[in-house]
Amino acid sequence: TRLKLYGAIPATALLLVLYIWFAYAMFESGHWLNIIYPTLSAVLALLVGGSFRYLVLERSAREMRSMFSSYLSPKLVARLEKDPDAAKIGGDNKEVTVLFTDIKGFTSFSEAHPPQVVVARLNEYLGAMVQVIEQHDGTIDKFIGDAIMAYWGAPLSQPDHAERALRCVAAMADRLAALQDHWASAGLEGFSIRGGLNSGEVVAGNVGFAGKKMEYTVIGDTVNLASRLESTAKYYGITWLVGESTVNLAAQACRYREMDKIRVIGKQLPVTIYEPQVGPAALSAAQVDAFHAALAKYRQRDWLGAQSDFAGLAAELPHDMPCRLYIERCTYFAANPPPADWDGVFNRTEK
Numbered sequence: 001t002r003l004k005l006y007g008a009i010p011a012t013a014l015l016l017v018l019y020i021w022f023a024y025a026m027f028e029s030g031h032w033l034n035i036i037y038p039t040l041s042a043v044l045a046l047l048v049g050g051s052f053r054y055l056v057l058e059r060s061a062r063e064m065r066s067m068f069s070s071y072l073s074p075k076l077v078a079r080l081e082k083d084p085d086a087a088k089i090g091g092d093n094k095e096v097t098v099l100f101t102d103i104k105g106f107t108s109f110s111e112a113h114p115p116q117v118v119v120a121r122l123n124e125y126l127g128a129m130v131q132v133i134e135q136h137d138g139t140i141d142k143f144i145g146d147a148i149m150a151y152w153g154a155p156l157s158q159p160d161h162a163e164r165a166l167r168c169v170a171a172m173a174d175r176l177a178a179l180q181d182h183w184a185s186a187g188l189e190g191f192s193i194r195g196g197l198n199s200g201e202v203v204a205g206n207v208g209f210a211g212k213k214m215e216y217t218v219i220g221d222t223v224n225l226a227s228r229l230e231s232t233a234k235y236y237g238i239t240w241l242v243g244e245s246t247v248n249l250a251a252q253a254c255r256y257r258e259m260d261k262i263r264v265i266g267k268q269l270p271v272t273i274y275e276p277q278v279g280p281a282a283l284s285a286a287q288v289d290a291f292h293a294a295l296a297k298y299r300q301r302d303w304l305g306a307q308s309d310f311a312g313l314a315a316e317l318p319h320d321m322p323c324r325l326y327i328e329r330c331t332y333f334a335a336n337p338p339p340a341d342w343d344g345v346f347n348r349t350e351k
Contacts, residue, residue: 091205096153096218097165097246098202098226099138101129101172101195103146104234109191121188122146125179132175136168141217147230151218154204162199162249166276169197169240170254173279196229197276198222198243228264229273232348236260237321239279244272254278257288258295259322261345270345275322287317298326299344303334 103109103125110118126148130140133150137158141149152168153161176193183190200222208214222245229241236259247256255277263270277283283291294309307330314323 091203092154094154094157094202094204094218095161095200096151096202096204096222097161097197097199097249098151098218098223099133099149099165099169099195099197100227100230101148101193102230104192104194106146106191109189113189121191125176125191128175128179129172132171133168136164136171138164138168142215151202154202154218155216162246163253165197165199165246166242166250166253166278169195169276170278173239177280192239194230194233194239194241196226196231196233196241196243197246198226198229199246199249200225225264225271228348231350232262232264232273235348235350236275236325238275239281240276242274242276244274247272247274255282255285255288257283257291257322261343263345263347265348265350270343283317287313291323294326298330301333301337301342303330306330307334 103122109121113121125146126143129148133140133148136152138150138152139154141151143149151161152158152164158164172193172195180190180192200220202218202220202222204218205216206214207217207219225243229243233239233241238259241259242256253276256274257277259273259275261270261272277288290309290313294306294313297306297309307327310323310326310330314320314327317323
């Protein structure tokens, strides 16, 4: 590091002072020691070694800048330039929170508009979302068509990665609402998004074909579940779905509505999923409590009681699809009771 380089200068100066003092003492006792060559040698060694180390550090900083400037905010890139080893691009286990977002009905939007309009609107949206993610120190992993993958906690560790992600999601919801107002005032068709968040351990590092195309990314079950939650949000008709691991890490970041217990394809253990109450459509604390009370009756097999409570809340929230979804489930289970070992888990059969 640069600190080690700067530390070598006073250390070398101190050694030279001690040597000159020793040579002077020897001279006083009748012995002569050469001070010119040792001094020149020390200075030359310091200059050569320092220059080499500086060049190595600058090259490493340039590599970090080149590799991460398109992923990270300038603030995080600057931190990596100072400490390149923190990235561990060769592979490392990291605790992160992963975000996936997707535009609802983007295929239909693309088919209904000229390519120039599609690209311009998509770039406007992506630019706004990237700004928000960078403002919350997130890492932009990639764009997959109209989808965004981002995460917190890599390449630089962030102990509060889940809270950062939730604050970012809230800011994204507000920014999108402002964009929609802007589009509406201009007589333009807008669009909405949905997203999934999940936290846990991943493998992070440079992945790809060396010498051709390498990208820093994160992989693992945590990433897969975040992607599944994004697509599952469509089933519940909501914008955001968050895994229980994220809620456990960021319980105070916002209000949550427990949505369901689900078992995704390829997994045996169920996961509890939540809807963060962010943006203009956020439910009140009383509405969330009423939903949770109805959900408790549903899990206790009180189908008629749960159905009545969900219906009452649906009258207050006519556009809330989860209420309608549970009303349908209660109606079905009242006529077709589940087996005695029913655990209240919904088995998700679609990715």
